[in-house]
Amino acid sequence: MSEGSASGVPHLPGMEVRPVERNVYEVQIGPSHPGSGHMRIIVELDGDVMVRVDPDIGFVHRTMEKLAEGRDWIKNIPLFERMAILDACNITLPYVEAVEKLLDIEPPERAKYLRALLCEINRIASHLYGIGIFAVFLGHSTIYMWAFGDREVFVQLAEDLTGARLTHSYPVFGGVRRDIPDDFPQNARKAVRYMRYRLDEYAKIYLNNPNIRKRLEDVGVISKTKAAELGIVGPNARASGIKYDVRLVEPYEAYPELDFEIPVFEEGDSLARAWQRVEEIKQSLNIIEQAVDWLEKHPREGFMHDKFWKTAPKLYKDVYEGNIPYAGKYRVKLMPLFATLKVPPGKAAARVEAGRGEIFYYVESDGKDVPYRVRVVTPSFRNVIAFKYVMPGHRLMDLPTIYGSFDYFPPEWDR
Amino acid sequence: MDMVTAAKVFSDIGWGLFHYIIFYPPVYQFIIIPGLVAALAVVVFMIWFERKAAARVQMRYGPLEISPRTGGAPQLIADLIRYTVQELIIPSAADFFAFIVAPNAMLILSLLPMVAVPMTSISEYWPIPMGYSLLVAVALSTLAPIFTVVMAWASNNKFSVLGGVRESFIVVAYELIAVISLLSVVPLLHTFNLVDIVNYQMSGIWLGLLNPIALLDLFIAILMSTSGFPFEIPDSETELVAGPFTEYSGLIYGINMGGGYIRRWAFSVLMTLVFLGGWAPYRPGPGILLGYFVPSLIVVVKATIVMAIMSFLRAVYGRYRLDQALSLAWEVLIPLAFAAFGISVAEAFFGVHP
Amino acid sequence: MPAKPEIKKVPRATFLGRAIAGNIGALTLGVKYFFDPNRITLLYPHEYIKLKQGYRGYIVLIFDKCISCASCARICPAKAMKMVSVNVKDKKLNKVMKKKYPVINYNRCIFCGLCVDVCPTEALYHVPYHDLVYLNMNDMILNLEQFQEQPEFVTSKEGVPVTYVFDEKRGLVKVRADESVKQEGQIGQTSGGENK
Numbered sequence: 028m029s030e031g032s033a034s035g036v037p038h039l040p041g042m043e044v045r046p047v048e049r050n051v052y053e054v055q056i057g058p059s060h061p062g063s064g065h066m067r068i069i070v071e072l073d074g075d076v077m078v079r080v081d082p083d084i085g086f087v088h089r090t091m092e093k094l095a096e097g098r099d100w101i102k103n104i105p106l107f108e109r110m111a112i113l114d115a116c117n118i119t120l121p122y123v124e125a126v127e128k129l130l131d132i133e134p135p136e137r138a139k140y141l142r143a144l145l146c147e148i149n150r151i152a153s154h155l156y157g158i159g160i161f162a163v164f165l166g167h168s169t170i171y172m173w174a175f176g177d178r179e180v181f182v183q184l185a186e187d188l189t190g191a192r193l194t195h196s197y198p199v200f201g202g203v204r205r206d207i208p209d210d211f212p213q214n215a216r217k218a219v220r221y222m223r224y225r226l227d228e229y230a231k232i233y234l235n236n237p238n239i240r241k242r243l244e245d246v247g248v249i250s251k252t253k254a255a256e257l258g259i260v261g262p263n264a265r266a267s268g269i270k271y272d273v274r275l276v277e278p279y280e281a282y283p284e285l286d287f288e289i290p291v292f293e294e295g296d297s298l299a300r301a302w303q304r305v306e307e308i309k310q311s312l313n314i315i316e317q318a319v320d321w322l323e324k325h326p327r328e329g330f331m332h333d334k335f336w337k338t339a340p341k342l343y344k345d346v347y348e349g350n351i352p353y354a355g356k357y358r359v360k361l362m363p364l365f366a367t368l369k370v371p372p373g374k375a376a377a378r379v380e381a382g383r384g385e386i387f388y389y390v391e392s393d394g395k396d397v398p399y400r401v402r403v404v405t406p407s408f409r410n411v412i413a414f415k416y417v418m419p420g421h422r423l424m425d426l427p428t429i430y431g432s433f434d435y436f437p438p439e440w441d442r
Numbered sequence: 443m444d445m446v447t448a449a450k451v452f453s454d455i456g457w458g459l460f461h462y463i464i465f466y467p468p469v470y471q472f473i474i475i476p477g478l479v480a481a482l483a484v485v486v487f488m489i490w491f492e493r494k495a496a497a498r499v500q501m502r503y504g505p506l507e508i509s510p511r512t513g514g515a516p517q518l519i520a521d522l523i524r525y526t527v528q529e530l531i532i533p534s535a536a537d538f539f540a541f542i543v544a545p546n547a548m549l550i551l552s553l554l555p556m557v558a559v560p561m562t563s564i565s566e567y568w569p570i571p572m573g574y575s576l577l578v579a580v581a582l583s584t585l586a587p588i589f590t591v592v593m594a595w596a597s598n599n600k601f602s603v604l605g606g607v608r609e610s611f612i613v614v615a616y617e618l619i620a621v622i623s624l625l626s627v628v629p630l631l632h633t634f635n636l637v638d639i640v641n642y643q644m645s646g647i648w649l650g651l652l653n654p655i656a657l658l659d660l661f662i663a664i665l666m667s668t669s670g671f672p673f674e675i676p677d678s679e680t681e682l683v684a685g686p687f688t689e690y691s692g693l694i695y696g697i698n699m700g701g702g703y704i705r706r707w708a709f710s711v712l713m714t715l716v717f718l719g720g721w722a723p724y725r726p727g728p729g730i731l732l733g734y735f736v737p738s739l740i741v742v743v744k745a746t747i748v749m750a751i752m753s754f755l756r757a758v759y760g761r762y763r764l765d766q767a768l769s770l771a772w773e774v775l776i777p778l779a780f781a782a783f784g785i786s787v788a789e790a791f792f793g794v795h796p
Numbered sequence: 797m798p799a800k801p802e803i804k805k806v807p808r809a810t811f812l813g814r815a816i817a818g819n820i821g822a823l824t825l826g827v828k829y830f831f832d833p834n835r836i837t838l839l840y841p842h843e844y845i846k847l848k849q850g851y852r853g854y855i856v857l858i859f860d861k862c863i864s865c866a867s868c869a870r871i872c873p874a875k876a877m878k879m880v881s882v883n884v885k886d887k888k889l890n891k892v893m894k895k896k897y898p899v900i901n902y903n904r905c906i907f908c909g910l911c912v913d914v915c916p917t918e919a920l921y922h923v924p925y926h927d928l929v930y931l932n933m934n935d936m937i938l939n940l941e942q943f944q945e946q947p948e949f950v951t952s953k954e955g956v957p958v959t960y961v962f963d964e965k966r967g968l969v970k971v972r973a974d975e976s977v978k979q980e981g982q983i984g985q986t987s988g989g990e991n992k
Contacts, residue, residue, distance in 0.1 A: 054600055062681055075764070102873035105908045166674060166761035169826075172500035176836055180967045183960060190852040190922075196908045204913060208850070217962040224965070232825045235807070237818040238672045238759050241766055270801040289801040302806050346918060353921045355850045361914045366871035423604070424763045427681055498833040499826055506839070758826040 051078060054423075058086055062164055062427050065437035068414070072423060080418040080426075082411055087441040095401040100126060100368050103398065105196050110405065111439040113156050114149035115195045116142065117381035121388040122401070123198045124279065124377035129370050129392055130200060135329035136281075137322070138202040143281040144318040145188060145197055146379075147311040151222070152181045153382030154262075154304045154311075161301065161431030162233060165242055170233045177225055180218050187211055199361065200368070202331030206347075206357040207322055215319045219312045226305055234301060243298040247417055247429040250295055257413055261384025261406045263433055266303040267295035273380040287314050297432035304434070327357075335362050369396050381406055383434055407439040465730050467569040468557065475738040476711050476745070477556050484746055485703040486518045492753035499757040525696035533598065533689055540596035545690070545697045548589040552705040555582040559715060560637050561738040562726045568637075575636045579712055580624050586705060587613040587667070590676070593698075594686035605685025608764050609676040612666055615771035620663040620709070622779040623656045627716055630786045630794075640720035650717040652789060656782035657717050659775055661752075664713070666771065668706040670752050672759035673767055677702075706752065710745040718744055834966050838958070846957035846973040847924040852909040854923050855900060857943045861919035864896045868911035868920065876904035877911055882940060899943055902936040925949045 038044045048071070056068040067083040091110060095103045107122055108115045120142060127133065134142075159174030182192050189195040189205055197204055233239055249259070254267040264271060272289045274282045290306035292299040336343075339362065349356030372394040378387040384406025391400040410433055418429055463469060471477055490505065494513065497504030505514030532541060558579040560568050570578070587609065594606025627649055628634060631642055643649060650657040666673045677685040687698045714720060721737035762770070838845060847853070869877040879896040886893055898911075912920045923946055930936050960968040 052600070054604070061683060098873065099871075101871065101910070105873045105906060105910075162760070166671065167759065168496065169500050169757050172502060176501040177967060179836065180962070183962075183968060186851070187848070190850045190909060191907065194906070194908070196910070204909075205850075214962045217964050218967075220964050221962075221967050225967075228825060232758065232822045235814075235818050236759070236822045237814050238762060240814065240818070242760065242763060272801070275801060290804045291801050292804055292806060294806055299806055302804075306804060340916070342916070342918060351918060354918055355922075358850070358913065360916075360918075361871075361910070363865065363867040363914055363916055365914060366867050422763065422765065424681060495830060498835075499829045501834055502837045503835055503839075754826070754830070757830075758822050 048078075056426070062430075064430075064435070065441075068426070068430075070423065070426065075422050077419050077421055077423060077426065080414055082414045084411060084437065085441055087438045089442060091442045092401055092403060095398055097397060099366065099396050100370055100398065101199065101365050103401070104199065105194065107403070108194055108196060110403070110442055111153075111381070111383075111407075111436055112193050113436070114146075114153040114382040115193060116145040116149045116197055117153075117379055118386065119196070120146065120198055120280075121377040121379045121386055122390065123200055124379070125375040125388050125390040126200055126370060126392075128375040128377065129373050129390065131371075132201055132332050132334055134202050134332055137206075137325065137327070137329040138331065139281040140318050140321055141203045141206070141330065142198050143285065144207075144315060144322070145185065145195065146280070147314045147318070148181050148185050148188075149195075150382045151308050151311045151315075152178050152185070154308050155181075157382075157431075157434035158229075158301070158304060161434070164427035164431040165239065167233065167236075167239060170229065173225075173229070177222065180221065184211075184215060184218055187214065199365070201335045202359065204359050204361075206327055206330055206359070207319075208357060212319045212323045215315060219316055222308070222312055226308065229305065234298075234305070240298065242428060243301060243432070244296060246297045246421065246425050247432060248294075248296045249413065249417055251293075253416075254295070257416060258409050259384075259413055260409050261381075262303045262307060263300055263384070263410060263413070265290070266292045266299040268293040271385075273378055273385050277378070279377075279379060281318065285314050285317050287317075297428050300432040300434075331359050335365075338362075367396055369394065370398075383407055383436065383439065384409065403442060405439045405442065407436050410435055411440055460730065465567075465734060467567050470734070471559070471561065471569045472553070472557050475561065475735075475742060476559070476707075477553060480742055481553060481556075481704050481707050482700070484707055484742065484749065485700050486522075487746070488703060488749050488753055490515055490518050491750055492756060495750075495754050496757045522696065525693055528692040528695075530692040530694065535598045536689060537596040537598070540592055541689075542694070544589045544593040544596060545694050545701065548586050548593075549697055549701045549704065551582075551586040551589070552701055552708055554585065555579045555708045555712065558582060559711060560640075561741060562721065562734050563637050563641060563737075564726055564728075564733045567734045572635050572637050574634045576624070576628070576634045576639070576716070579636070580621055583708060583712070584617055584621075590686050593690075597686065597689040599689055601683050602686050602688050605676045605688070609686060611764065611768060612673070612675060612771075615768050616663045616666040619659055619771065619775050619779050620667065622776075622783060623660040623663065624712065624716060626653060626656045626779070626783045626786045628786075629783070630790045632790075636715055636720075640715060640722060643719045644722045644725070646723060648717065648719045648722070650719075652794065653717075653782055653785055655778055655785065657713075659779050659782060660709075660713055660717070661748075662775060664706060664709045665752060665755070666767065667709070668702050670706070671756045672762050674761050675764055675767060703749075706749060707745065710748045710752075711741060713748060714741055714744045718748070720744075836960070836968050836970065838970070841951055841955050843958045843970075844927070844951045844955040846959055847926075849924050850922075851924040851926070852907050852912075852922050853926045854902075854928065854947050855905070855912065855920055855943075856923060856946055857898065857940075858919045858921070859897070859944055861917045862897055863917055863919075865916060866896060866898075867914045867916065868898055871910050871914050872905075873908060873910065874904040874906050876901045876906075880940065897940055899940055900938050902930075902938065903933055923947070923949075925951075927951060 050073060052072045054070045054072060056063045056070060058065060058067050065086045069081040069083055070077055071079040091106060095106060098106065103122065104119050108119050111118050155174045155178040159171045162168070162170035162174065185195060186192045187208055188211065189197050249263070249267045251268040254264050254269055259267070260271070268291060270289070270291050273279070275289055287310045290303060290310065292303055339360065343360040345351055346354050346358055346360055370392045372392050374389070374391045376387065376389045378385055386406055387404040389402040390398060393399045413433065414430070418426060421429065464474070473479060494504040505517035508514050508516045508520060532538065557569055558575050560572055560575065590609045591606045594602040594609070627639060630652070631639060633639065639649070664670070669675070669677045677687065687695065690698055721740045724737060724740055726733045726737050864879070866879050869879050877898050877900055880899050881894045881896050883892055884895050885891070886895070907926070909922065912922060928947055929950070957973040958970050959973040961971055963969045
């Protein structure tokens with residue numbers, strides 16, 4: 028890892044040695060900078076061209092994997108949600124799936140559709156967040172406000188469904204926590220139609236705007252082989268021509284029964300990455316329509332596995348029906364054994380396609396009521412290496428372009 | 443023998459004040475309209491308008507909380523008071539004299555072209571002899587940008603130096619465009635006299651209609667020179683914190699922000715007089731009010747509309763990259779400026795007159 | 797019907813079409829929204845959102861239904877619920893004994909709602925508001941009497957209640973939520989509302 032290392036200089040294993048160039052101008056786009064996020068990027072410039080880019084990350088490290096070892100199984104669901112709060116359901120779902128594999132239960136069908144519904148709502152909200160931040164890096168504040176304003180529609184849908192705007196904590200072992208309310212299908216259809224109409228307007232003012240096109244086209248090109256070599260995942264890889272999506276390779280939840288496409292672009296530049304996210308939003312809208320249609324037609328049963336619902340007292344069913352006035356409606360009560368759940372020993376792994384790429388959990392248990400080890404590999408963890416290898420050779424004003432088009436979210440890396 | 447009454451004394455003093463101090467052309471031009479008072483009033487209005495116009499497009503309200511009935515207009519007064527009383531922090535590593543003097547010099551020099559423009563066609567209200575007023579105004583408008591580079595160098599901060607270098611590239615690019623576009627009316631009308639240029643447009647056909655390419659070129663050159671979107675390059679917030687203005691705080695920061703707008707105002711007044719008819723179609727009558735005050739108000743209104751269009755572009759465009767903006771200027775706009783000059787010559791040859 | 801990948805292309809445009817049509821398209825859209833804006837800002841605290849009943853807000857205890865099983869304290873992820881011992885007169889056995897009841901510390905509560913969901917006798921419930929203000933952090937640790945009463949919602953005394961309804965053309969539209977619509981157990985129709 029030492030490029031052109033000076034021989035004769037003693038170095039310890041892991042130390043990176045490089046000669047200091049004299050003609051280079053070092054700029055630190057530091058943590059408190061309007062265009063850097065929670066990280067520092069050390070840039071060495073030769074005139075206007077970047078020669079070396081070094082992302083300096085780890086400012087938001089919260090030791091989540093270690094904290095998970097001291098908490099009960101169900102308490103880790105709100106913990107892991109705070110890793111990337113934008114797509115909360117996508118982040119906690121692999122943990123729940125892995126523990127379900129250890130418990131050897133499988134959620135019933137309505138629960139699978141409900142989980143897929145919330146996953147897609149969160150995916151749209153996450154992509155809109157990425158589009159908004161990317162636009163404000165380029166100076167285009169209109170799309171920033173429009174993306175966050177339209178994201179409000181989907182956050183409102185999620186609030187109708189789960190009761191909280193961002194920190195849903197929705198999937199639990201065996202099923203979900205709430206069912207859809209009575210007027211949810213018509214609201215969801217209105218939201219879907221509105222978003223389709225809005226995406227055309229985004230294309231008109233942002234993606235087809237000659238100013239923005241010139242800024243994005245042929246900037247940060249990653250070829251297919253280079254993307255595979257660097258190990259990039261998610262919409263960034265699909266915009267370079269790699270046809271990889273976890274919903275395609277290893278379908279989970281209700282995805283084997285839903286009918287949608289996975290868009291793949293071949294150009295690999297920033298414009299392709301921006302279009303990739305817009306196309307994925309369109310596909311997510313299709314999935315939401317199909318899921319809502321299915322949920323409306325089928326009867327309201329099978330939202331929680333029988334192991335945790337069959338022996339429930341009559342009060343639980345009353346709460347679900349809404350017979351108790353202060354308690355709301357369609358709420359799934361949890362059995363008290365959730366608090367002291369003991370998971371049989373074993374090892375399990377699960378992965379899910381989150382908004383930014385593939386997220387992977389490895390859970391190991393030795394029979395107690397706290398996990399022995401939880402290991403998380405997040406999509407931003409895999410994407411950040413591209414900064415080091417893709418950015419050199421571009422001009423300084425391309426740094427926000429490439430950064431924004433990758434949709435890198437520092438708390439997700441730093442856990 | 444006249445009675446020396448109090449009323450006559452006051453009316454005499456009033457007449458003297460009016461004719462010799464307020465409406466005395468050099469004082470009126472540099473301080474009242476289109477000088478300091480009008481520039482500050484229009485700048486305050488324009489900052490408010492920019493925030494409101496951008497907010498209307500962007501699904502929000504803009505300034506509203508201070509007085510909901512007037513749409514948040516006193517917000518600007520509050521901002522001004524905040525800038526006035528904020529603590530002035532001067533970094534110890536900065537070059538003190540240049541740090542303090544550069545913004546003030548930039549403000550004064552931005553306003554200097556206003557002494558050379560006429561506001562009426564009656565000769566006793568001209569500040570300077572009008573023979574070559576267009577040339578004088580254009581020449582004076584090129585003095586200010588050097589002080590941005592001085593500010594950037596004096597700040598002793600890497601981001602400021604990067605912003606100053608970008609500003610110097612852009613200054614070289616846009617000046618030629620602005621000068622050629624403004625001077626492209628000269629072959630058509632055979633005169634450098636701004637009063638004659640406006641008088642030629644009294645018939646109703648403005649020079650902007652005869653030579654729209656020059657109008658478009660001048661509009662884009664003004665955007666480039668004063669950091670208007672899509673050319674907001676030296677002052678790009680998400681890349682260089684605030685460019686040359688990074689280390690400034692307090693009243694000097696307010697002067698910097700306002701100075702950019704005042705520069706845009708000076709160019710807008712020039713553009714109004716040359717391409718948009720000036721005070722046409724109103725013929726100035728005799729007397730101070732009809733002959734001096736009213737035509738200057740018409741010029742102010744037209745220049746404000748031009749500035750409002752420039753402020754609206756904030757809501758539609760992003761930022762160009764530096765080399766893209768420069769290639770646009772050198773490869774597209776300068777040939778267009780020469781083409782506008784050529785159109786002017788052709789129109790003179792074929793006898794097309796406004 | 798599983799998913800299938802499909803290759804798409806970025807829409808290309810010719811140089812002149814890009815320069816002219818792109819600019820004109822963006823400018824006309826900007827002008828259209830300038831004259832017909834669609835604003836969704838909430839002018840808090842002059843207006844406040846009247847949240848629906850399923851919203852996970854502050855938590856209130858019903859004393860008579862609690863059976864002291866301590867499931868809520870055990871499941872709380874943030875250790876915000878604690879059991880305290882009080883002397884109560886048990887009605888069936890007719891003598892005074894020490895029993896445990898939960899109290900809450902709002903410094904730590906993350907409003908996840910797991911305690912409300914796990915209570916076997918439905919002794920806890922959510923109130924649909926969340927914007928309360930305290931003057932010091934000790935006030936946020938409630939004792940047993942404070943936990944049983946609904947917190948005072950100050951914003952409703954000064955502001956106008958609004959709700960956002962979904963709309964096809966405008967996304968979310970702010971409308972005034974009339975107080976007269978409130979009937980028993982209703983306040984909106986969502987997961988936790990209607991009692992038909």
